[in-house]
Amino acid sequence: MFNLTHLLRGSFSHGIHPPENKHFTEAKPIERLPFPAQLVLPLSMHAGKPSVPLVRKGQEVVRGEPIARADGFVSVPLHAPATGVISDIRLMPSARGPRVMSMILDVYPGDPQEILYGAPVDVEAMSPKEIVQAVQDTGLVGLGGAAFPTHVKLTVPGGCSIDTVLINGCECEPFLTTDHRLMVEQAADLVKGTRILMKVLGASRAIIGTETNKMDAVAAIQKVLQPNDTVSVKAVPTKYPQGAEKMLAMALTGREIPSGSFPSSVGLGVFNVATTAQMGQLMPMRRGVIERVVTVTGPGVQRPGNYIVPIGTPIRWLLKRCGFEGPAGHLIMGGPMMGGTVSSLDTPITKGCGGLLVLSEHQLTSEEQMKRYPCISCGACVDACPMHLNPCELGRLAYKGQYEPMAETYHLNDCFECGSCSYVCPAAIPLVQYFRIAKSSNRERVAKAS
Numbered sequence: 001m002f003n004l005t006h007l008l009r010g011s012f013s014h015g016i017h018p019p020e021n022k023h024f025t026e027a028k029p030i031e032r033l034p035f036p037a038q039l040v041l042p043l044s045m046h047a048g049k050p051s052v053p054l055v056r057k058g059q060e061v062v063r064g065e066p067i068a069r070a071d072g073f074v075s076v077p078l079h080a081p082a083t084g085v086i087s088d089i090r091l092m093p094s095a096r097g098p099r100v101m102s103m104i105l106d107v108y109p110g111d112p113q114e115i116l117y118g119a120p121v122d123v124e125a126m127s128p129k130e131i132v133q134a135v136q137d138t139g140l141v142g143l144g145g146a147a148f149p150t151h152v153k154l155t156v157p158g159g160c161s162i163d164t165v166l167i168n169g170c171e172c173e174p175f176l177t178t179d180h181r182l183m184v185e186q187a188a189d190l191v192k193g194t195r196i197l198m199k200v201l202g203a204s205r206a207i208i209g210t211e212t213n214k215m216d217a218v219a220a221i222q223k224v225l226q227p228n229d230t231v232s233v234k235a236v237p238t239k240y241p242q243g244a245e246k247m248l249a250m251a252l253t254g255r256e257i258p259s260g261s262f263p264s265s266v267g268l269g270v271f272n273v274a275t276t277a278q279m280g281q282l283m284p285m286r287r288g289v290i291e292r293v294v295t296v297t298g299p300g301v302q303r304p305g306n307y308i309v310p311i312g313t314p315i316r317w318l319l320k321r322c323g324f325e326g327p328a329g330h331l332i333m334g335g336p337m338m339g340g341t342v343s344s345l346d347t348p349i350t351k352g353c354g355g356l357l358v359l360s361e362h363q364l365t366s367e368e369q370m371k372r373y374p375c376i377s378c379g380a381c382v383d384a385c386p387m388h389l390n391p392c393e394l395g396r397l398a399y400k401g402q403y404e405p406m407a408e409t410y411h412l413n414d415c416f417e418c419g420s421c422s423y424v425c426p427a428a429i430p431l432v433q434y435f436r437i438a439k440s441s442n443r444e445r446v447a448k449a450s
């Protein structure tokens, strides 16, 4: 048995403690589901330029085969998640609403679905430049939700150097347990991926950071580390939003990432657990991202769990396997604090989607509940904001449509939309929704002026 008390670290000021609700799935091992009959593969499931098809309608593809190439540096390729035939390439609805060009892959029923692509390589013998190219070739993006191409994050801006890699395993969003299970079950891949990141960034140490409600993950990672390892694992107190980059950096290293700056400005490279574990799995075989783990959870599903599914799996198909056949209005993609609704259940699981939360009827917010009540100036939102902003004043300005001073005087752009202020507001003012609208309006104004 490990003595884990020396692995505990500090935290950050403010923040909140919403009910964790991890009990639905935290103890459920990752389970592989059978393949659906059809996959939908958007060419733009990552930040940056969409991928460009390498195959045409009617063409057979083999599981793992590259089927679309990257279009420039800020873009990634796409690999066939299953063996089958490309039955169409057409516009399809996306989870957020707009239709995007997508490949439709009809999966061959009864196929053993072996991965025939890829060959072993010695990553240790590769130069950092070769590794960056190889990471782009895997199609790896931030699997924690941002879906930003990972190889771009490995290209450190001039004048910066990275001494410490931070692996973010906090998973502070209530309900979600994908990263937790990956740390427990794929600790060796996670550490392998961490060492690749250290090599390419020239970092001398790495810290895998998690929260105190996942001490089994700390123990699993400890088991694969060497004595005096340059990789360590630390648990910080469970608090929301501990998994935000700035909060994690402060808690684990005491370094403050300045407003408007990247972690590299203070010598840090920050990566998500799921991304790093995939890197450890894929890179030594030069394979591409074709599947991911998704937590399907909440009181609205009969069989909650952590499921591994091919990229492109239709959400409707996955929810049906878990015992939910209700309307899309019950579903949140991601966690309850920062996740969003989906336009249709016929949209697919993309690389950045790690969780589906299904609420029961009585948990849905009615229009009446969302009605704005006057602010009672209680200050609860100010005490909750981890960025030390003044959500109360920001809310007042947003209500009046005064978006410019929100950014210039009240630092709206430092708000990362964690939702803590909305959560604690006794007047049920939808503050974070106001802030999203204000930011989007300011962006449009700046774009028109330039």
Ligand code: SF4
Residues within 6 Å of the ligand: 384, 385, 386, 387, 388, 389, 390, 391, 414, 415, 416, 417, 418, 419, 420, 421, 422, 431, 432, 435
């Ligand atoms: S949503 Fe923005 S303003 Fe509200 S608590 Fe989070 S960072 Fe602060």
Ligand code: SF4
Residues within 6 Å of the ligand: 374, 375, 376, 377, 378, 379, 380, 381, 382, 391, 392, 395, 421, 424, 425, 426, 427, 428, 429
């Ligand atoms: S928590 Fe709500 S009611 Fe209280 S000060 Fe903030 S906006 Fe006003």
